[in-house]
Amino acid sequence: MSGELLRAEGIGKRFGGFVALEDITLSFAAGQLTSIIGPNGAGKSTFFNILSGVLTPTSGKLHFRGRELNGLPQHRFVHQGISRSYQITNIFPDLSVHENVRVAAQALTVSFDIWRNRDRLTELHARADAALDAVGLLGKRGDLAKFLSHGQQRALEIAIALVSEPELLLLDEPTAGMGPEETKDMVALLERLADKRTVLLVEHKMKMVLGLSKRVVVLHHGRLLADGAPDEIRSNPDVRRVYLGQSEGYG
Numbered sequence: 001m002s003g004e005l006l007r008a009e010g011i012g013k014r015f016g017g018f019v020a021l022e023d024i025t026l027s028f029a030a031g032q033l034t035s036i037i038g039p040n041g042a043g044k045s046t047f048f049n050i051l052s053g054v055l056t057p058t059s060g061k062l063h064f065r066g067r068e069l070n071g072l073p074q075h076r077f078v079h080q081g082i083s084r085s086y087q088i089t090n091i092f093p094d095l096s097v098h099e100n101v102r103v104a105a106q107a108l109t110v111s112f113d114i115w116r117n118r119d120r121l122t123e124l125h126a127r128a129d130a131a132l133d134a135v136g137l138l139g140k141r142g143d144l145a146k147f148l149s150h151g152q153q154r155a156l157e158i159a160i161a162l163v164s165e166p167e168l169l170l171l172d173e174p175t176a177g178m179g180p181e182e183t184k185d186m187v188a189l190l191e192r193l194a195d196k197r198t199v200l201l202v203e204h205k206m207k208m209v210l211g212l213s214k215r216v217v218v219l220h221h222g223r224l225l226a227d228g229a230p231d232e233i234r235s236n237p238d239v240r241r242v243y244l245g246q247s248e249g250y251g
């Protein structure tokens with residue numbers, strides 16, 4: 001994995017007269033774990049939604065592996081190799097862990113026929129199991145999703161995002177609602193995932209982000225405030241200023 005994977009150039013987003021993002025230019029190299037942070041309302045989710053094709057930018061261009069993504073529907077983003085998880089739990093509680101992932105794999109076959117000449121069912125099962133293995137849930141494959149712990153449910157959502165075998169995995173607050181133990185497990189999982197693919201996170205937990213990421217991008221009021229290695233971000237006076245008095249702080 002090397003070279004530029006994703007490039008956002010001059011990205012802007014307006015909601016009516018409100019400017020949620022303005023002139024964001026960022027390039028993401030393959031094989032890095034990058035976190036996007038910023039105070040509430042900074043524009044993180046909006047930017048993430050644009051990177052994953054959920055929202056169309058008002059201005060600017062997105063390129064993935066040199067190909068322009070603007071105007072493509074969301075399922076084509078997945079086809080190109082970009083997959084994401086959501087902040088809101090997005091699983092079927094009364095299906096088994098394995099079925100949850102298999103349904104996601106099956107949905108892919110509708111949007112693009114990747115298994116034309118193979119035994120579809122075998123392939124679907126294998127893909128689902130590989131995704132579960134990647135997040136450490138293979139041993140729970142037969143359990144109903146509703147009986148998983150919160151942390152395991154978040155891992156299941158990641159397995160669902162992994163089933164398309166993305167080059168770029170976008171994770172929206174993967175540790176939301178987790179206590180210290182579950183957060184620790186999730187951090188270990190994120191490190192494992194980032195060994196094999198490019199991972200981009202939106203997170204609120206500053207201390208965790210600074211410990212985990214190779215690079216941290218800080219947004220504030222829809223603009224790029226800082227971009228650098230965790231040490232640079234930690235000592236950046238602008239970043240310290242915007243986080244001063246915030247409950248998430250540096251703690």
Ligand SMILES: Nc1ncnc2c1ncn2[C@@H]1O[C@H](COP(=O)(O)OP(=O)(O)OP(=O)(O)O)[C@@H](O)[C@H]1O
Pocket residue numbers: 015018019020038039040041042043044045046047
């Ligand atoms: N669909 C929308 N219509 C109008 N305004 C929106 C919409 N989505 C987001 N906004 C506004 O854009 C700004 C950025 O929102 P966004 O959700 O991207 O911030 P965020 O950094 O993810 O915040 P948080 O940390 O609270 O999730 C906010 O002021 C928000 O109210």
